[in-house]
Amino acid sequence: MAPNIEDDDTFGFSSGDEAELLDLATNFEAKGDKKRKHSSDDDDVPPAKRTALDSKSLAFATTTLTRNFGMQAFRLKQEQVISRLLAGKSAAVVFPTGGGKSLCYQIPSLVFSDVDTLTNIRGPGESGITLCVSPLIALMKDQVDALVRRGIEGVAVMDSTKTREEYMLTASKLRNGDLKLLYCAPERLNNEGFVEQMKYVRGGVRLLAVDEAHCVSEWGHAFRPDYLKVARFAQEIKAERVVCLTATATPRVASDICKAFDIDEKSGLFRTSTYRPNLQLLAESGKAKEDLYPRLCKFLKENPGPSIVYVTLQKQTEALASMLNGKGFKAKSFHAGMDTSLKTLIQEDFMRQENLIIVATIAFGMGIDKATIRNVVHYNIPSSLESYSQEIGRAGRDGKLSKCMFYVCGEDLHLREMFARGDLPSRESIRGVLENIFDSDTMRLPVGGEIQRSQIAQGKEFDIRPTTLSNIYAQLELTHHLIRATTPVYTKYTFKDGGTYNAKLKSDKSAEARAISSYAKKASKIYTIDVDAASSRLGIPRADIIRKLNNLNESGALELKPSGVLNVFKVAKALPEASKEIDKIATSIYDVMVKREQEALDRSEEMLALITAKKCFTRSLAQHFGDDLPDGKTECGHCTWCMTHVAVVQQTAPPVKFNYPAFKAILDKVPARDDPRMLARLAFGITSPRITGMKLGRDPIIGSMEDHQFMDLLNAFTKVCSKENQKKQ
Known part of the structure; x- marks a missing residue:
């Protein structure tokens, strides 16, 4: 099943911005930034001096921890990770939810300039940046806002919600060396201009932080194709060091992450125990969800306090919250389909109140750092042990007893299978979309030629979901090396007169203004312009016309609304000509997807096995992540199995006669x-x-x-x- 990523940065730039980015990159290179020194320049420092330097670097880090974050000491293995990064080496970090992973890259980003002053290797403004690749726009914004509230400057996020003015301000800070930490989504790495900009950013990318790094691994529960490109990106921009961070990595996934980023697994992988002694893992079984309503109410009444109840479907959040309110509880629903402002209000209410129950899909919880959550309830079966671990990890961060209840019934099996089976297209559909990509026009393109396709149109024509279609393209790029994704473009530009449109164009004597005036056609109150036609017939670069439209939009002369995204790819090598070659690729892609479908089903079985086996829940969960209970204990003593020694029986509906x-x-x-x-x-x-x-x-x-x-x-x-x-x- 594809991960629930509700607000990724698939597009991000207007199609005129790439030229601007490439111009910026050229300016950076022209200034000589390409010759900047890297951390490797002092690799031959004598051991004694190196030890002294590392000690002083860590002292800077500790001071920053206290001054900016109000903490007196590092937790878990934060100090070891930060020391390794400041010494110029890469690391992989597997800390539990709430374990302080963010500080592992935030502290170095703030300390690099101090270390540079100490070593006298770099001058002012040459300390480079830390770039953090993170999958959720909302989470990135939360991180930036939290740092700004602490008085930390030089932090920004590049995402699709930014205005052109905001984006250009960030680009200016990059150029001037005023930025220390920049967040972006993995989809932005498809933007050719952004990649070039990062190659020549002033001072270089000192540290590349990869959040939710389990998405890199095809063995992970939330594999995301765009994450596979992050390792290639790290090499292309010559990132000095990398830190990969996740709360949910099995030993196999952790090894995969280390291999992808060339991290020494023996010295560079930092794990901490997944065992949380204050979390009580509980489970109950029923025939149907209706049978479990009274039990849920009883549980929440006996265990008051801030609670999260996780369900699978958006409509379930509203129905269950309504039921709980009818029973005298204070409950609110939350899901990805809600308006952003409403979701923000609900999150703020939950952070502020101590008696609120949130009934939510997995869209709720990322970035919610509330220490007093007393209960996490799974009213439907989670998609995997990794998801379950991450979600229960939000409970009891204050160290006090917190309960994690899992209600399971036969209906869950249908829901989980429905999600697992939803993504696999037929072999014929995959073959069809490949023939559409590699049509006769494409076959005439040279290496470096440009392919443009509407994935929305392809999805409808070949009955393939958007995430699955993106996965097919990712396999063509990363496994078969036939194409390379680059910046998408808009196909349609419409606008309204902002009041001064005609006057502005009349006074503007530029070729771009004349192109807009000539090719913008008005119907009722809406203007439509064929940018491609204007560009080709008048010999004006497309990007220049779009830039002019953006400028008019920013000045208020018009209200611009671009739409109709075309995904753009460059030909990477000679394309498959024969029908047999396309058949072979289609079969290869289909086989991979069949395997992933089965893996999704297997993860549900693992989740059920956790609570139906005659074993300690807590120990089984720890062992899944290559961990165990402390002091050689075989039972935690406080999960459902340990307290009853009676296995939870999964109740299933009797076989049905074919309808x-x-x-x-x-x-x-x-x-x-x-x-x-x-x-x-x-x-x-x-x-x-x-x-x-x-x-x-x-x-x-x-x-x-x-x-x-x-x-x-x-x-x-x-x-x-x-x-x-x-x-x-």
Whole structure:
């Protein structure tokens, strides 16, 4: 299952900004920044002097910890990590949720200039930056706001919500050496101009911090294709050192991270115990969710205090919060589909109040640093042990007893399978999208040529979800090395007259202004301009016209609204010409996705095994992460198993008789027989771009066979499709 990333930075720049970025990069290079010195310049420092230097560097770090963060001493293995980074080496950090991972890169970013003054290797403004790659815009903003509140300057975030003016101010600070710490999303690494800018940023990228680093690993629970590009990016920009941070890495995933970034696993991997003695892991089973309502109310009444109740679906958050309010609790729902301002208010209420229950999807919790959370309840089965560990880790950070209840029933199995089965497209769909990418026009392109495709249109045409389609492109780039993603572009520019539009254009004698005046067509109150046509016919660079539109927008002369994103890729090597070659690539990609689907199902089984096995929950969870209980203990003494020594029994619904009337109704309603998986999804209740396009959202056939086994449905529809296709032949 794809990770729930609700606000990534997929686009980020207007399509005119890349030229601006490339100009900035050229200016940096021209100033001689390419010849800057790196930490490696003092690698030959005598050992005695090196030891003294490291000691003074750590003293700077400790002073910064107290002065800026109000802490008297480092926790866990923060000191060892920071010492290693300040000595010029890379590290991988696996600390539990709330373990203080952020300080491991924030402190060095603030200390580099002090160390540079001590060594006299660099001059003023030449201390470079720390670049943090993080998956959530909201979390990055929280981090920056928290640092600013502490009076820390030189911190910024580059994301798609920034105005052009804000972006240019950040770029100016980079150019002048006034920035110490910059946050960005992994998708921004696709932006060619941004990559060039980071290559020549003044003083260099001293430290590249990779947050949620488990996304790098294909063995991880939240694998994210864009994260695979971070290691390549680190090499391209010549980052001096790297720190990878995560709360959820098994030994295999941690090893994968170290290999990706060339980190010495023996000396550079820092783990701390996952065991939290104040967390009580509890579980109960029921036949249906309705049976569990009274138990949930009883639990929350007996265990008052700030609580989070996690559910899987957005509509469940509202229904369950309403039920709890009706029972006298103070509860609010929270999910990714809510307005940003409302989500912010709910988060602030939760931080401020001590009796509020938040019923939420996994969208809630990232960046919530509330020490007094007393209960974390999973009302549906989490997607993995990693997710479960991360979510319960938000409880009891004050060290006091906190309870983590997991309610499980047969309905959960359907939900988990629904999520796991939702992403895999048919082999024919993958083959179709590859033929669309590598069409006759593409085949004529030289290496370095540009391919433009609308992934939205491809998703609808070939019935592939957006995250899955991105995964296909990532495999073409990272496994098959055929293409390389670069900056997306907008295809449509519309605008309203801001009041001074005509006067501004009349007084502006530039070629770009004349192009806008000539090619902007008005219909009612909306102007539309074909930027590509204006560029090609008048011989004016596209970026210049877009820059002029942006300037007019910023001055208030017009209200600009770009839309219609085209994803852009460059040809990396000779493309597959023969049908057999495309077949081979399609099969390779399909096989990888089949494997990932099974891994998602296996993770759900691991989650169930945690509470149904005759073992200590706490120890089993620790062992999953390569850890164990302290002092050789085999039981924690306070989980459901340890307190009862009675296994939780997973209650499942009895086998159902195949529902032929529902099966026939689906076949009657949907005449297409080209994709049995699409029909099986529809019967099981899984939506897809094609199903959405059929406008069947309210039709009773959707999910009419959700109580069946998915593979039984797929086999049944495959037989029908094969038989009817044979008749046509």
